Amino acid sequence: MKVSRRDLPYVVSQGLSGGTTVSATMIAAHRAGIPVFVTGGIGGVHRDGQNSLDISADLTELGRTPIAVVSAGVKSILDIGRTLEYLETQGVCVATYGPSKEFPAFFSPSSGFTSPYQVCNPDKAAELIESALSLGVQSGVLIAVPIPEEHAAAGQQIEEAIQTALEETSAKSIRGRDVTPYILQRVNELTKGKSLHANVALVVNNAEVGSHICCALTARSNKSKSKSHSQTSHSHIVVIGGINVDFIAKGKSKSLEFGRTNPGSVCQSYGGVGRNISDCLSRLGRQPLFISATGRDSHSEAVFNHCRHMNTSGVTRLEGASTATYCAVITESGELSLGLGDMDIHQQITPQYVSRFKEQLLSSTLVCLDGNIPVSTIRYVCSMAKEHNINVWYEPTDSEKACKPFLSDAWKSLAYTSPNLAELCTMNKTLGLQTPEVLPSSLEQLLSLAVALSRPLLEHIHCLVVTLGADGVLVCGEHQAGSVRLQPRKDKKKRKLCAVHYPALKVAARETMNVSGAGDSLTGALMAGMVQGQDTDTCVRMGLLAARLSLASPHPIAHVLTAHSVDPHRVPHNSWPPPRFLWID
Incomplete structure (x- = not known):
């Protein structure tokens, strides 16, 4: 069977065999993680398509599946002008391969129409495809390759045969999916096989061009990965x-x-x-x-x-x-x-399982533990951190699990922790320190309590990020230039301690979709800022922006989260509530 997008469910459900059209091949390639495929020519708007509405599913598939298709343009039996217009409507990036912008007409390198863009070699084509895929626009790219000149000479004879075949389909009332096979067979008969030879030649040429483009695309990808690795290996x-x-x-x-x-x-x-x-x-x-x-x-x-x-x-x-x-x-x-x-x-x-990744742990600049893992695993990582000077961040997850590192001296090897106020109380209580039975309600009292509870932990932990829900976040640690120093010192000199309170960014109750990931979004974005070497103010504000996106998303981590979306410099300065500085005795 000829299998397009619409036919896939039936063919699969019945266990049948089929030959895939461009649209179905795009779906299969995308599912398999293949970014480029080569074909002869794609479908398009049929002649008189403005009345029949006979438009190939290839065009809509190119508009919704991020695959690069290398072809000899569209089949010359189609309405090329309307096909290009429809591709534009679908948001498909079209470029002719070679020295000219002339859009090819399958058997002929010239159609009388021009492509919006032109790529002159495999590297430029790969650059275009890489850009399209990285933008995440979820539409495809069409690279139109003209037929080699030595096989284009028969183009006029083939075009005349196509016109004859088209007249025959109308006279014989041949419609729909039967039109293309009939015309191709009839044209081959009328040209005494010249159209078939030309067809084979352009497919071979497309395959050669496509393979060169894929090699260039792979080289660019490897170079990008190498660059990314070199940039992030230290973090x-x-x-x-x-x-x-x-x-x-x-x-x-x-x-x-x-x-x-x-x-x-x-x-x-x-x-x-x-x-x-x-x-x-x-x-x-x-x-x-x-x-x-x-x-x-x-x-x-x-x-x-x-x-x-x-x-x-x-x-x-x-x-x-x-x-x-x-x-x-x-x-x-x-x-x-x-x-x-x-x-x-x-x-x-378990510690035994985590130990399999000892090499990665020892080479890391930051290890984050959440409170869900066993106490024995926390102790294992903390003992490694103490011995090899690794920075460990503990995220307590809830009041019950906040105590885990504090059941032994493991907590003294932590560099960071990010509890809420209830979890901070649990940490202090586990150490035998006095904590209030009921948490205060006013912001002043909350800040005062958070500072008092953070003070004993700062004897060993470098920095505490105390989350206060709708009241924002309190960052406690070593004073540096009017703020809190996020990067740990290698020496253990006596530190002057302070805290900075950052109010939360407001989110309307009707816009709140999910509260389960806001704290994790704040922590993750703050960490990202830290390993990038950003100052404390930028790191915290990145976290607050990520938390706001999370609250408005049905997912714990918003799918729209990007480095751009949490850039504090994109938010007008007067939109940020001013932070409040506090000394810790």
């Missing part, structure tokens, strides 16, 4: 933590009543504190190694498919185990009402 990050499938249920009424069905919406996303932070860092161009564990089940298949942009080579998949799942019920205003989690798989992130 390598390892994240060790949980990965789960999240189900977020949001109520549509002001209050939720337990014991009955409440109106609301439910969506599935992918979370886990470690995964979220790694996701955030990856979207900001840092590409950390993520170490975790999942089951070998349908949930893990979905997770790995969703996390293709991340380095998940450190995630083990275990037979007979269940991938972690989490269900959050949140109110209409976005506050967490109830959370349920099946997190047993996280206990498989």
